[in-house]
Amino acid sequence: MKIFKWLDLGLKRTEEAVLSLAIITITVMVSGNTISRNLGLGGWAFAEEISQIAIYMATFLGLGYVARQGRHISMTALFDNVSYKYRKALALIIPLVTAFVLFALAYYSYDYVLASQNRVTNYLRISYVWMVVWAPIGFLLGGIQFLRNFWVNVRNKDVYIAAERKDYDTEQEAKESNQL
Amino acid sequence: ACGGGSDESGGGGNGEETYEWTFVTEENEGQVQYEYAQEFADRMDEKTDGQVTIEPVEFGGLGSEVDQVEQLQQGAVEMAVVSPGFTGTMVEEGQVFSLQFLLPNDQEDVQQVLNESEALNDTLAARYEEEDIMPLSFWSEGAMQWTGNKAIESPDDFNGFQMRTQNSPLLQQTYREYGADPQVMSAGELYTSLDNGTVDGQENPLFFIEASSYDEVQSHLMISNQNSYVAMTTVNPQFYNELPDDLKETFDETVTEMQDWVYDEQVEQNEQARETMTSESDIEQVELSEEQRAEFREVTMPMRDYYVEEVGGDAEEILTTLEGEIEEITGESAE
Amino acid sequence: MLFTLLAIMVIFLALGFPMMVPLILAPLVIVLFFFDAVDPFIMLQQMLEGISSYVLLAVPMFIFAADIMSQGHTSKRLLDFIGAFVGHLRGGYAITTAAACTIFGSISGSTQATVVAIGGPMRQRLLKVGYKDSTAIAFIINASDVALLIPPSIGMIMYSLISGTSLGDMFIAGIGPGLLVFIFFTLYAYIHAKIYSILLAAKIPWKERGKMTFDAVFPLLFPVIIIGGIYSGLFTPTEAAAMAVVYAFILEVIVYRTVKLKQMFSIALSSGLVTSAVFMLVAGGQVFAWVIQFARIPQMITDTFLGGDPGPIYVLIIVSIFFFIGCMFVDPIVVILILTPIFYPAAIQAGVDPVHLGVVITFQAALGSATPPFGVDIFTASAVFNRSYLDTIRGTPPFIVMMLVIAVLLIAFEPISTFLLPDN
Ligand code: NA
Ligand code: NA
Numbered sequence: 001m002k003i004f005k006w007l008d009l010g011l012k013r014t015e016e017a018v019l020s021l022a023i024i025t026i027t028v029m030v031s032g033n034t035i036s037r038n039l040g041l042g043g044w045a046f047a048e049e050i051s052q053i054a055i056y057m058a059t060f061l062g063l064g065y066v067a068r069q070g071r072h073i074s075m076t077a078l079f080d081n082v083s084y085k086y087r088k089a090l091a092l093i094i095p096l097v098t099a100f101v102l103f104a105l106a107y108y109s110y111d112y113v114l115a116s117q118n119r120v121t122n123y124l125r126i127s128y129v130w131m132v133v134w135a136p137i138g139f140l141l142g143g144i145q146f147l148r149n150f151w152v153n154v155r156n157k158d159v160y161i162a163a164e165r166k167d168y169d170t171e172q173e174a175k176e177s178n179q180l
Numbered sequence: 181a182c183g184g185g186s187d188e189s190g191g192g193g194n195g196e197e198t199y200e201w202t203f204v205t206e207e208n209e210g211q212v213q214y215e216y217a218q219e220f221a222d223r224m225d226e227k228t229d230g231q232v233t234i235e236p237v238e239f240g241g242l243g244s245e246v247d248q249v250e251q252l253q254q255g256a257v258e259m260a261v262v263s264p265g266f267t268g269t270m271v272e273e274g275q276v277f278s279l280q281f282l283l284p285n286d287q288e289d290v291q292q293v294l295n296e297s298e299a300l301n302d303t304l305a306a307r308y309e310e311e312d313i314m315p316l317s318f319w320s321e322g323a324m325q326w327t328g329n330k331a332i333e334s335p336d337d338f339n340g341f342q343m344r345t346q347n348s349p350l351l352q353q354t355y356r357e358y359g360a361d362p363q364v365m366s367a368g369e370l371y372t373s374l375d376n377g378t379v380d381g382q383e384n385p386l387f388f389i390e391a392s393s394y395d396e397v398q399s400h401l402m403i404s405n406q407n408s409y410v411a412m413t414t415v416n417p418q419f420y421n422e423l424p425d426d427l428k429e430t431f432d433e434t435v436t437e438m439q440d441w442v443y444d445e446q447v448e449q450n451e452q453a454r455e456t457m458t459s460e461s462d463i464e465q466v467e468l469s470e471e472q473r474a475e476f477r478e479v480t481m482p483m484r485d486y487y488v489e490e491v492g493g494d495a496e497e498i499l500t501t502l503e504g505e506i507e508e509i510t511g512e513s514a515e
Numbered sequence: 516m517l518f519t520l521l522a523i524m525v526i527f528l529a530l531g532f533p534m535m536v537p538l539i540l541a542p543l544v545i546v547l548f549f550f551d552a553v554d555p556f557i558m559l560q561q562m563l564e565g566i567s568s569y570v571l572l573a574v575p576m577f578i579f580a581a582d583i584m585s586q587g588h589t590s591k592r593l594l595d596f597i598g599a600f601v602g603h604l605r606g607g608y609a610i611t612t613a614a615a616c617t618i619f620g621s622i623s624g625s626t627q628a629t630v631v632a633i634g635g636p637m638r639q640r641l642l643k644v645g646y647k648d649s650t651a652i653a654f655i656i657n658a659s660d661v662a663l664l665i666p667p668s669i670g671m672i673m674y675s676l677i678s679g680t681s682l683g684d685m686f687i688a689g690i691g692p693g694l695l696v697f698i699f700f701t702l703y704a705y706i707h708a709k710i711y712s713i714l715l716a717a718k719i720p721w722k723e724r725g726k727m728t729f730d731a732v733f734p735l736l737f738p739v740i741i742i743g744g745i746y747s748g749l750f751t752p753t754e755a756a757a758m759a760v761v762y763a764f765i766l767e768v769i770v771y772r773t774v775k776l777k778q779m780f781s782i783a784l785s786s787g788l789v790t791s792a793v794f795m796l797v798a799g800g801q802v803f804a805w806v807i808q809f810a811r812i813p814q815m816i817t818d819t820f821l822g823g824d825p826g827p828i829y830v831l832i833i834v835s836i837f838f839f840i841g842c843m844f845v846d847p848i849v850v851i852l853i854l855t856p857i858f859y860p861a862a863i864q865a866g867v868d869p870v871h872l873g874v875v876i877t878f879q880a881a882l883g884s885a886t887p888p889f890g891v892d893i894f895t896a897s898a899v900f901n902r903s904y905l906d907t908i909r910g911t912p913p914f915i916v917m918m919l920v921i922a923v924l925l926i927a928f929e930p931i932s933t934f935l936l937p938d939n
Contacts, residue, residue, distance in 0.1 A: 019787030020780045023579050026572060030757035034750050040340065042361050045352055051572055055790075058575070059566055059798065062791025071792055072533035073897050075888060075904045079531035094532055101540050105558065108543075112556035115254070118311060120269050122347045128269070135559050208677045209856055238677070240852040241808045243564045243801075250560055256553040256809070366569055369751055371672055371682060377748030393675060393682045 011141070015065040022058035026051045049123045053131055060138025063102070067145040070162030084159070091159045091167070095149035102143035109136040196231055199427075201258040201419075204237045204248040206266070206411075211391060212321045212446050213261045213411060214238055219441060220413075223434050228427070234259070246270075253312040258419045262313065263411050265346050272491045273307050273498055278350045279487060280406040281477035282502070284510045287320060290408045291443050292509050294318040299501035303494055314417040316435045319442045321385050321409040322450040327398040328381035329374075331466050335359060335479050344370055344382040353486060357479050367392070374398055385409045387446070390453035395461040403467040406476065413438070516549050517812060528888060538799030542806035550809070558802055565801025565846075566794045569753055574793065576756030577632035578899065579786040580763045586782055587767030587774045589734045590636040596731035598640065599724045602716030606704030608644055612637040612651075613658035613700045617693075618742075620662020626847075626884060627793065627895040628756060629659035635899065645713050652900065653910030654704075656892045657918070660881040661696045663847060664689040670851055670880055674873045677855045684870045688932040692878055692925055699917045707913075733766055792898045797891065800845045804853060813837070813857050821861045830865040831926045834858050834872070835879045842883020846891050851880055874932040875925060882918045887911065 033047035066072050079090055113136060119128035148163045159167040203221065207213040217236035224232045242248055242257070245266035252260040264274030276282070283290050294300065297318075305315045326332050328341070338358035345351045345362045352362040363379050373379045375397040382394065383406070389395060413435060423431060457463055468476075488496045507513055520541050527537035539558065546553050584590045601607030615637065620629035634655035641651035663670040668689060675682040707713075719727075728735075741759055744750040750758055767774040774782070807813065820833050837858070841850040855876065862872050884890050887908040897907040925931050 016784050019791065020783040023575055023783040023787045023790065024779070026575060027579060027757055027760045030572060030576065030754055031761045034754040034758060037342070037361065037363070038749055043363055045349075045362070045364065048347070048364055048569060051569075052567060055566060055572065055575070055794070056563065058787050059791050059794040062787060063795065066788060066792050066795075069788065071788060071898070071901070072535065073792055073796065073894050073904060074531050074533045075528055076531045077905050078529055080903070080905070090531060094530065098533060098536050101536055101543075104543070105539065108555040109559040111554065112559040115250075115554075115556060118270065120272070122269055123349060125349070132559065132563065135562070208679075209860075210679055235811070237808075238856045240677075241856075242805060243561055244567075247560055247564050251553075251557065254554045254557070256550070256557060365751070367676070369570060369753075373748075373751055376746055378745075378751050391676070391679050396681075396683055 012065070012068065015061060015068075015141075018061045019058055019065060022054040025054040029054075046123050049121055056131060057134045060134045061141070063138045063142030064145040067142055067149060068162060068164055070149075070160075070165035087159050087167070088153070091153045091161075092150060095146040095153070099143045099146035099150065102139045102146060106136045106139035106143060109139055198230075199232045201232065201234045202237060203234050203259040203261075204242055204251070204257050205261045206239050206245050206248070206263060207261075207388075208238050208391075212385075212387060212442065212449055215445055216319075216413075216438065216442050217259075217261060219445075220434060220438055223437070224430070227430050227434065232427070249313060252414060252416050255416050255418060258416055260313075260414050261411050262315075262414050263409065265348060265351075267308075267313070268348050268350075270311050271304075271307050271313070273304055273493055273495050275348060275350045275487060275491060276304070276495070276498055276502065277407075277410045278346075278348050278354070279483055279499075280354055280480045281473070282484070282506070283320075283408045283410075284506060285323075285405050285473070286510075287323060287408070287443075287447065289506075289510050290320045291439070293502075293506055294320060294410065295439055296509075297502060297505045299498045299505060303498050303501065307494055308412075308414070309417055312417055314415050314420055315412040316415060316420075316432075317413045317439060318410055319413070319439060320446060321411055322387060322446045323385065323405040324383045324407040324409055325386060325389065326381055326383050326402040326404045326406070327374075327389060327394055327463070328400050328402070329377060329398060330380070331400045331464070332381070332402050332404070333466065333468065333472055334475055341381060342379045344373070344379045350483065350487060350490070354480055354483050357482065358476070370394075371397060383407075385446075385450060386453040386457075387449040390456055395457050395463040398463060401457065401463045401465045403465060404476070405468075405473065406480075516545060516810060519548075520545055520806070534894065535795045535799045538796065538803050542802045545806050545810065553809070557805070561802045561805040562798035565798040565849075571627075571794075571797065573628040573753045573756035574631065574895075575786060575790040576753070576760055577628040578789055579783060580756065580759040581631055581635040582782045582786050583760065583763040583767055583774060583779075584734075585635060585639070586778065587763075588771045589737070589763060589766055590639070592727075592731045593734040593737070594636060594640045596727050596735065598716060599719045599727045602644070603718040605715065606701070606706075606708035606713070608637075608641055609646065609650075609654050609704035609708065610701050612641060612654050613697070613704065616655055616658035617662050617665060617697065619738075620659045620665070626659045626662060626881075626892050628752075629662060630655055630892050630895045631899050632756075632759070634659065634896065638900065644716070645711075647711075647910065648900075648902065649906060649908075649910035650707065651910075652896050652902070652907055653914055654700075656885045656890075656896055656907075656911070657914040658700065659892060660847075660885045661693065661700075663877050663881040663884075664693045664696070664874070668877065670847055670877045671873060673848055673851045674855055674876060677852070678859050678869060678873065680869045680873055684936055685873050687935050688870045688874045689877065690935060691931045692874060692921065695921055695924070695931065696918070699921060700914075703913060703917060733770065737762065789898045793895050796894045797846060800891065801849065804845045804849045808853050813854060817857055817861065821858075825861075825865055827862075827865045827867045828926060830858075830862045830867060831872070831875055834862060835875060835922060835926065838876055838879035839883045839886070842880045843886050843888065843890055847880035847884045850883070851876060868929060868933060870936065871929050871932050875922075878922060878925060882915075882922065885911065885918075886915060 029047040029051045033044040037043040079087060113129055113133050116128040116132050121128055121131060152160045152163045161167050203217040205213040205217050214236055221234035221236055224234055242251060248260055249262055249267055251257045264277045268275045300318050308315050335358050338360040341360040343355045343360040343362050344365045345355060347364045355362040365373060374394060484499060488499060523541040523544060524537045543558055546555050597611055601611050615633045616629050619633045620626055638651045638655060642648060671685040675685050740762055741755045744755050745752055768776060837854060838850060841854055863869060884892050887893060893907055897904050
């Protein structure tokens with residue numbers, strides 16, 4: 001079991017690095033292009049394309065990390081206002097179904113990657129696969145993460161929003177969150 | 181009543197099979213490509229007595245230009261007007277249309293080249309067909325003109341000039357040859373950027389400049405004719421090959437007659453736009469002389485080698501053949 | 516088909532699924548079961564299309580800049596400065612928030628970027644002086660959306676491009692409704708502050724105001740750099756967002772030394788997390804928009820509603836309803852792209868002024884994007900402020916009422932938009 005812990009930690013660190021570096025890369029590309037152009041050194045023609053790869057990576061490879069933290073946006077009106085029994089049921093159904101939707105998307109996205117093989121990127125003229133391959137990988141990792149969110153609810157009596165985020169830990173927190 | 185294919189029980193044509201096709205374009209209502217699609221649809225409807233309904237789609241409804249082409253390749257839509265400029269990442273040979281001062285200066289000659297060229301209609305078309313895009317005809321939407329926040333009369337005027345171009349390496353290299361600084365920018369950002377001076381100029385056919393109100397935010401319009409905006413009428417190959425013979429014949433006939441129609445349409449739209457800008461806009465019009473154009477043309481000549489070397493494949497064959505064909509039509513050397 | 520689409524949306528949404536699930540699953544089901552000719556891989560094509568706009572890159576950039584500033588001193592100094600001048604006025608903070616969001620939104624071209632860039636720091640101060648979080652967020656979301664009416668509005672640029680209407684006229688015609696909205700918001704801020712007895716700060720003496728202004732000199736250069744940079748042609752709005760990050764970095768890491776270089780990675784991580792959550796919804800919204808357009812649902816509906824020979828007011832009401840509903844689900848720019856070509860011909864035929872039509876459409880787009888259950892800016896606010904969805908929308912009803920009143924006025928009295936135009 002220890003190996004899974006290590007794998008999980010490795011994955012988490014990778015996701016963190018991707019998200020963080022993607023944002024920093026976009027900053028460097030867009031501001032570098034601006035500064036270079038205004039100094040009369042010419043624009044960076046590659047800036048837009050590299051930023052685009054970075055935003056694709058952040059969006060899709062971030063799926064799992066967002067799920068891990070329970071930060072996907074949802075409308076929780078019903079969830080927050082039903083009894084424990086129903087809430088627990090929802091906490092099991094939602095991540096399980098979401099996982100399967102993401103696995104389906106991983107499958108169809110992979111087809112799109114295959115269909116993109118003959119296309120090249122605009123500036124670097126590298127295979128378009130490097131632009132889009134992050135989507136199936138991200139959906140797959142996201143799906144696995146939602147399966148974990150499901151599993152943690154199977155294993156524990158408490159309700160978990162995500163593997164790493166319990167639903168209102170204390171009575172006090174639940175109260176505070178309603179005082180708005 | 182959606183995108184695909186045919187429908188056994190339709191209302192038209194005496195119990196015959198009816199067809200509903202989608203025709204995507206890269207422009208909006210009133211502009212050349214959309215009007216082309218609409219006219220095509222009307223003619224097919226009339227000729228087949230309502231058996232064929234074609235629905236033209238404006239730009240943006242089904243995604244970007246590249247998205248539309250992919251939907252054509254995959255068969256989700258049946259027909260598309262495609263400009264090769266947007267498909268340079270799929271069929272790199274198509275970038276031949278980004279070479280400035282290659283096509284003739286006169287629009288009538290351009291149309292003749294596009295109608296008759298074997299380099300385009302056979303060799304280049306075959307390359308597209310390999311990618312499941314079947315071009316049936318090539319036509320011009322008019323000559324491309326520069327607009328700027330100053331007059332551009334010689335390549336020197338391009339020094340340090342921030343030029344907005346489409347996202348094509350060949351076009352960007354062309355403007356670097358002139359001494360300009362090419363900037364890639366989406367159409368959505370362009371108006372404001374021209375207004376603020378973030379970029380200094382852009383190029384487009386007259387009708388598009390007028391429709392996009394660029395004349396409101398630019399001081400000079402150069403009648404520069406550095407290129408023609410070429411579009412292709414394309415179909416999904418499988419869809420086309422599976423058409424019943426009589427229908428295919430009607431279809432081909434319509435494609436052919438539309439060549440003259442779209443020529444007249446673009447000439448009228450561009451003339452109209454020029455008149456409107458003359459009477460209602462403050463933009464100053466600068467007509468470049470043959471000598472001035474020759475100076476620009478000289479600078480762009482190395483781009484032809486660049487095209488052959490960077491693209492490879494059939495590029496050399498296409499360019500050499502096309503140069504010969506142009507020479508035959510204009511009687512002047514294309515070199 | 517329409518029923519399937521709506522049923523999936525409503526059921527998955529109500530059960531509390533992550534919003535990206537109904538947005539993506541509903542179109543996927545339609546493609547799988549209704550369109551044999553369409554390969555489902557189109558789903559990914561459209562998701563990528565949704566997030567590939569260069570303008571949209573301003574969103575992660577402003578999130579990042581705001582995160583750096585709130586980690587360090589910049590936000591606090593800026594807010595102290597504003598407080599010194601408006602803290603003693605009734606509703607002063609709320610009005611300042613609304614004004615800042617509107618001005619910023621109009622130049623950035625992205626309502627989402629505005630929620631992040633201005634909303635973030637202003638919200639902290641609104642909470643501090645006693646506003647409920649829901650009210651603070653409602654002010655931020657609505658004021659950011661109204662920015663769609665103020666030049667150089669990207670919504671108006673798209674409308675003008677599609678319809679061929681003069682963009683200059685559109686910009687002028689946006690002024691009237693823009694002012695009207697601002698008057699309503701100001702009145703509401705005043706009355707709200709009175710009813711809820713929002714604490715008034717003591718009036719700060721000029722000497723202290725001077726000191727606070729001095730402390731805020733570098734932070735105050737922020738708006739100067741961003742707005743000045745855009746209008747002087749140094750940057751596009753997207754570039755201004757990236758330059759905001761650079762400036763925040765210089766201030767906090769080099770000048771004030773409140774943030775260590777190493778911390779930049781964890782700040783970027785938190786910005787990346789929010790970016791991923793928001794961009795998945797933008798991606799899903801695009802797929803949803805695509806399937807609706809591919810199925811020609813808008814055309815089916817307009818054929819039903821705009822047959823016969825309708826009058827201009829009736830047409831404007833129908834147009835308003837469709838844009839309002841559309842923008843509740845999808846990004847306003849996408850809605851303008853899809854619906855304008857469908858409604859424009861019918862409206863012009865009924866005698867509606869094209870400029871007035873554009874203003875009504877832009878206004879409805881603004882209203883729709885701030886309206887639950889969807890509304891991109893609600894998502895963004897929910898993700899950025901890390902508040903549950905319900906907390907985010909709780910304060911919006913008064914704004915929706917105000918905006919609906921203005922919508923009715925706008926439809927009934929065309930001069931509200933056209934009175935400044937040269938021909939009128
Ligand atoms: Na705006
Ligand atoms: Na919306």
